[in-house]
Amino acid sequence: MTETNYPRYRAYGLHNLDKIAQLALLPASFRHHLEMAAQVLPFRTNNYVVNELIDWTDIPADPMFQLTFPQPGMLPAREAMHLRTRMAGKPSKARIKEAVREIQTGMNPHPAEQATLNVPHLQGRPLAGLQHKYPETLLIFPREGQTCHAFCTYCFRWAQFCGMEKLRFACQDPMAPSRYLDAHPEITDVLITGGDPLVMRTRALRRYIDPLLARRDNRPATIRLGTKSLAYWPYRFFADGDADDLMRLLEQIVTSGRHLAIMAHFTHPRELETPAVEKAIARLKDVGATIRCQSPIVRHVNDSSEVWRGMWQRQVALGAVPYYMFVARDTGPEKYFRLPLARTWMIYSEALRRVSGLGRTVRGPSMSASPGKVLLDGVAEINGERVFALKFLQGRNPAWVNRVFFARYDDQAAWFDDLKPAFGQQEFFFEADYRRIKATADETLMTADQG
Numbered sequence: 001m002t003e004t005n006y007p008r009y010r011a012y013g014l015h016n017l018d019k020i021a022q023l024a025l026l027p028a029s030f031r032h033h034l035e036m037a038a039q040v041l042p043f044r045t046n047n048y049v050v051n052e053l054i055d056w057t058d059i060p061a062d063p064m065f066q067l068t069f070p071q072p073g074m075l076p077a078r079e080a081m082h083l084r085t086r087m088a089g090k091p092s093k094a095r096i097k098e099a100v101r102e103i104q105t106g107m108n109p110h111p112a113e114q115a116t117l118n119v120p121h122l123q124g125r126p127l128a129g130l131q132h133k134y135p136e137t138l139l140i141f142p143r144e145g146q147t148c149h150a151f152c153t154y155c156f157r158w159a160q161f162c163g164m165e166k167l168r169f170a171c172q173d174p175m176a177p178s179r180y181l182d183a184h185p186e187i188t189d190v191l192i193t194g195g196d197p198l199v200m201r202t203r204a205l206r207r208y209i210d211p212l213l214a215r216r217d218n219r220p221a222t223i224r225l226g227t228k229s230l231a232y233w234p235y236r237f238f239a240d241g242d243a244d245d246l247m248r249l250l251e252q253i254v255t256s257g258r259h260l261a262i263m264a265h266f267t268h269p270r271e272l273e274t275p276a277v278e279k280a281i282a283r284l285k286d287v288g289a290t291i292r293c294q295s296p297i298v299r300h301v302n303d304s305s306e307v308w309r310g311m312w313q314r315q316v317a318l319g320a321v322p323y324y325m326f327v328a329r330d331t332g333p334e335k336y337f338r339l340p341l342a343r344t345w346m347i348y349s350e351a352l353r354r355v356s357g358l359g360r361t362v363r364g365p366s367m368s369a370s371p372g373k374v375l376l377d378g379v380a381e382i383n384g385e386r387v388f389a390l391k392f393l394q395g396r397n398p399a400w401v402n403r404v405f406f407a408r409y410d411d412q413a414a415w416f417d418d419l420k421p422a423f424g425q426q427e428f429f430f431e432a433d434y435r436r437i438k439a440t441a442d443e444t445l446m447t448a449d450q451g
């Protein structure tokens with residue numbers, strides 16, 4: 001088969017909606033609503049998602065459609081009405097932009113404290129585009145990888161993609177990670193992430209990976225690539241012009257004696273069904289990569305145990321490893337996607353019960369909160385009080401990890417911040433320690449600013 005049999009990548013956004021033939025078959029009002037929502041939320045999709053993933057006979061309910069096309073319900077109702085009024089008649093571009101910014105600002109565009117607490121320093125200077133939150137793993141956000149082959153409507157980096165936020169996490173110096181490794185012997189894993197680093201050309205990606213492979217101390221022992229390309233553009237791995245080159249680069253990581261982990265973001269089993277994704281996964285396995293799978297759980301897209309059971313089973317069948325189920329963050333169209341933790345836990349448990357042990361490698365539901373990754377481990381009754389059992393899978397202080405603690409059961413709570421300590425306690429066990437860590441970090445930052 002020649003390469004010309006495969007489609008070439010074609011991005012769609014607000015500016016070329018009319019190129020999506022399938023949309024023409026939908027009622028005009030529908031397209032109008034889409035255009036409104038896409039003013040506020042980042043929107044980008046492509047010919048693979050449109051032609052091979054979305055089921056156009058089931059619009060708007062189709063989960064793949066919900067995943068990449070902003071929906072009217074994703075905007076807060078009052079603001080949506082406001083925007084509709086503003087858009088009536090022929091408002092100037094500036095007027096529209098102003099209204100759009102107002103709505104965006106009201107949608108918690110900057111969740112957590114990532115910008116300050118996780119930025120590593122070397123000799124008193126901040127290293128842009130690196131993150132070091134947990135001792136063993138360094139994150140790299142290469143500048144060229146801070147976009148995606150399509151955007152997920154639930155993305156917590158949405159503010160960055162619609163230009164609200166500067167690219168705070170953008171590394172332009174491929175040597176910086178290695179210098180940082182020199183100063184931090186505790187780091188074993190490097191995670192190259194984004195956005196999606198596999199939107200980068202292989203040549204650009206290689207500039208970040210070569211210095212890691214050139215090290216004499218065999219660190220990092222593991223290189224991870226965080227990507228949604230298997231789901232959104234599997235042709236990246238066998239049909240793109242530099243796909244073979246990419247495979248050579250990945251193979252080099254493995255032959256250097258390192259573990260190569262593709263941290264694959266799969267949201268729905270449909271993403272694992274196409275011939276293209278099968279072929280891409282087979283190729284990755286050929287070069288010796290391990291594929292570990294993770295996704296948030298959200299309403300309208302994957303909020304059923306059947307979907308998760310199907311997804312984990314299919315991952316195992318393809319030789320991939322179910323790894324994390326995340327709780328979606330409290331940002332953007334969060335209310336649209338919001339699921340009570342109690343329900344999330346039920347879905348997780350029911351799905352887990354119906355796969356074999358090979359599928360039960362998945363950990364979750366996990367909340368990436370400011371103090372760490374918090375696992376919702378179960379619902380229990382202790383001395384007559386209904387509680388959530390929690391524990392840290394990762395913590396800013398590793399001493400917190402794997403210690404069980406309890407929050408009052410709350411059938412409305414949907415995020416870690418909604419939880420209160422059980423048994424009448426004033427605060428969770430880690431909070432005093434966490435305050436101390438934050439105070440120390442603030443001090444370091446202040447010193448660094450002055451230096």
Ligand SMILES: *Cc1c(COP(=O)(O)O)cnc(C)c1O
Pocket residue numbers: 131133134137139368373393394
């Ligand atoms: C999840 C995460 C990691 C990796 O954690 P593992 O449990 O090793 O997969 C590293 N850094 C950050 C900031 C994370 O959120």
Ligand code: SF4
Pocket residue numbers: 147148150151152154155156157194195196227228265
């Ligand atoms: S692939 Fe990840 S970074 Fe990209 S839009 Fe989806 S959630 Fe956001």
